[in-house]
Amino acid sequence: MFKKIKAILTQDIFSADDNTSSDSSIKQNVPESSVIAHNQLFSEIKILSSIAKTLNSESFTQSDFKFFLDIRASFARNIDQYQGLENSAELLRVAIAAQSIFLKIEQTELRYRSSKQQEYYDYVLQILTEEFAEVKTEEEENGILIAQKKAPPKKQYSPVLFKEKLRSKLEEIRATIKSEAGQNALDDYAESVEKLATEKDIGLRLLYLFKKSDIKDLSILRVLSDMVDYLQSKDLKKTSAVIDLVRKNQEIFVQVTRIIGLPKSKETLENYALILQYLGLSKKHEQSAEQFFRLMAVMQEWFNLYTMIENHRLKYPAQEYNLPPEYTKDIPAVEIYKKYENMITIFGKQQ
Incomplete structure (x- = not known):
């Protein structure tokens, strides 16, 4: 009897080992x-x-x-x-943070007013309008200018493309301005606008609002x-x-x-x-x-x-x-x- 029990126990032990080995063998390796x-x-x-x-x-x-x-x-x-x-608060926050840029743009437009310089100012407004002009809202019709996020611009804003337009037009007009002071003023103006052309469009959006509003003193x-x-x-x-x-x-x-x-x-x-x-x-x-x-x-x-x-x-x-x-x-x-x-x-x- 003891021999039978021993045989059964021995068989069970080896059987268990075999099962363990079998379980391990069916595990896959994670693909390289x-x-x-x-x-x-x-x-x-x-x-x-x-x-x-x-x-x-x-x-x-x-x-x-x-x-x-x-x-x-x-x-x-x-x-x-x-x-x-939120939109109004963020616009005003950026406006205050970048006030020196906006004031410089405004002062340049007031001081340097030759026909060619005015042509460049008008061109800046033109490309700003292309980027940010939106369908009129009820508030706009009541006399308040709004450039809100809820109405998307006509095309996707790209700071790189915007700067390329600025520089291309600058080269064209700069060549027609004879005075060094006039050229330098236009260079500074373009540089100021470029500073607003960051990854987020909020600075340029503000410039658009400033130009479209009747506020003359920033x-x-x-x-x-x-x-x-x-x-x-x-x-x-x-x-x-x-x-x-x-x-x-x-x-x-x-x-x-x-x-x-x-x-x-x-x-x-x-x-x-x-x-x-x-x-x-x-x-x-x-x-x-x-x-x-x-x-x-x-x-x-x-x-x-x-x-x-x-x-x-x-x-x-x-x-x-x-x-x-x-x-x-x-x-x-x-x-x-x-x-x-x-x-x-x-x-x-x-x-």
């Missing part, structure tokens, strides 16, 4: 091309993770900066009292800039001081309405104050905000790669494949994504 593709993605996400860790800062968690981000997010999400204000931008500077020493979490400043300078905001395209239904002291509060906070946190939004852009790219890697790994489950070591490595910077997930969702694709 897939391993190469995975490792390429992993190398890219490691680079982005390193950049993200460098950009990440403790200053992003400070209450005042988080207050600014909450307001910026409300503009972007178009919610609550910020509904319908020095009001300097006054608005002074207001923003004044607010740097104030507690911007309290809107009362901002509203008082708007009330004292209401005529400035009435004029600037034509530039930022604020609909008539939004022309209130409260809305002007919300915009001015945002401009003050943007100036106060300018450096941190630039770094934070760069982080958001990097983390959006990171998330795209993360999704690709996770989807790739799902194709090769450990139960069916002999996984290379790279397939079991943790993806770096997950903790950064989790920390800012809500903000990445809002801002990641905007940058």
